[in-house]
Amino acid sequence: MKVTDFEYYLPDELIAQEPAPVRDESRLMVLRKNGGEPEHRLFKDIVEYIKPQDVLVINDTRVIPARLWGKKEGTGTTIEVLLLTRRDEHTWETLVRPGRRVPPGTNIIFDAELTGTVEAVVGEGCRLIKFQYQGVFEQLLDKLGVMPLPPYIRKQPADPKRYQTVYAREPGSAAAPTAGLHFTPELLQRIRDQGTSIVPVLLHVGLGTFRPVKVDEVARHRMHAEYYSVSVETARVINEARARGGRVIAVGTTTTRCLETAAREKGAVKPGAGWTEIFIYPGYHFQAVDGLVTNFHLPRSTLLMMVSALVGRERLLDAYARAVQLRYRFFSFGDAMLII
Known part of the structure; x- marks a missing residue:
């Protein structure tokens, strides 16, 4: 088929x-x-x-407001991260764009209170990211993240x-x-x-x-x-x-x-x-x-x-x-x- x-x-x-x-x-x-x-x-x-x-x-x-934008440490390149699956308290499987710019070891700065380190490649475009943060992660998401609408919807409701x-x-x-x-x-x-x-x-x-x-x-x-x-x-x-x-x-x-x-x-x-x-x-x-x-x-x-x-x-x-x-x-x- x-x-x-x-x-x-x-x-x-x-x-x-x-x-x-x-x-x-x-x-x-x-x-x-x-x-x-x-x-x-x-x-x-x-x-x-x-x-x-x-x-x-x-x-x-x-x-959850699962779409985040951060800056690659050292270059300032904008990185888009979509949270997919929580592996443990600090680690998420994510979809990253552009994936080729974020090999393991890459640090991403989202905010003074939230950063992340790429730990592994887990499939096409996907990365394990371990987050470091101050406070409650869900509250940071509410502050920094946006609703991950599909790409065919051009604006937030x-x-x-x-x-x-x-x-x-x-x-x-x-x-x-x-x-x-x-x-x-x-x-x-x-x-x-x-x-x-x-x-x-x-x-x-x-x-x-x-x-x-x-x-x-x-x-x-x-x-x-x-x-x-x-x-x-x-x-x-x-x-x-x-x-x-x-x-x-x-x-x-x-x-x-x-x-x-x-x-x-x-x-x-x-x-x-x-x-x-x-x-x-x-x-x-x-x-x-x-x-x-x-x-x-x-x-x-x-x-x-x-x-x-x-x-x-x-x-x-x-x-x-x-x-x-x-x-x-x-x-x-x-x-x-x-x-x-």
Whole structure:
């Protein structure tokens, strides 16, 4: 299977540069796995498609201001650092630009209170950096860092909270789980009020989710590891819902990666935590996830491949062509799709 099999035409003006004025009033395309024409609704109508016996699974990771700019000691060269994964109290795996300018031993000065030393090269563009700081690291990030928006979004949102889900809890992500951006507290309560369980999992979004595919053959791509966690209570609720005939509806591709990593035979989800490199593309057989809430993804991306595995590549690309025709908004701040 070729990466070019996941190409599609998208006019630049359909790439959303800011979120919808109201979270749950973005548009929603409903695509059924068993066929039929897509339905076109508002996101707040999603409650009509979720049944009381279902379970809605969310990723409650929180985006940190993970993008920092510093100066290379000795030359003053500007260095951009994106925090990806915390290895210990002082050490992070990072994405560095320009990487060729920062070999091991390089010192980077971010502020009088924060410096870093490159300890090792850990992949293309990635470096282990040990930070030295005074005070609390998270407070320094709030002071010096910015929200790491994708490169196709050209300016920071007026309200930074719009790049966080309303249920974001555990800091650690370098990007938002954007399917969840459409939910409001009121909409979540409406879903609970009809008897549907809503449970959290955790996957800290890192390089694995948004690194571009640079190989020609899909199967040759390797995902970057991301940290995940599934609690005993979440696993219990999911497994009991499935035993009653309910569906597991994942909010986002990150939630899907988490659940499928934790899934065992017959769809049972096992609690636990660790690192996942799971890569889901057509031919994959889903064990835990029955439905998916997701945004419209970049051409050739691993996210587009994952959604294709759930609904079929040709059917998905047909739906994307329809979305372009109907002027849906694409990517992180764009509209949503429900696959059931």
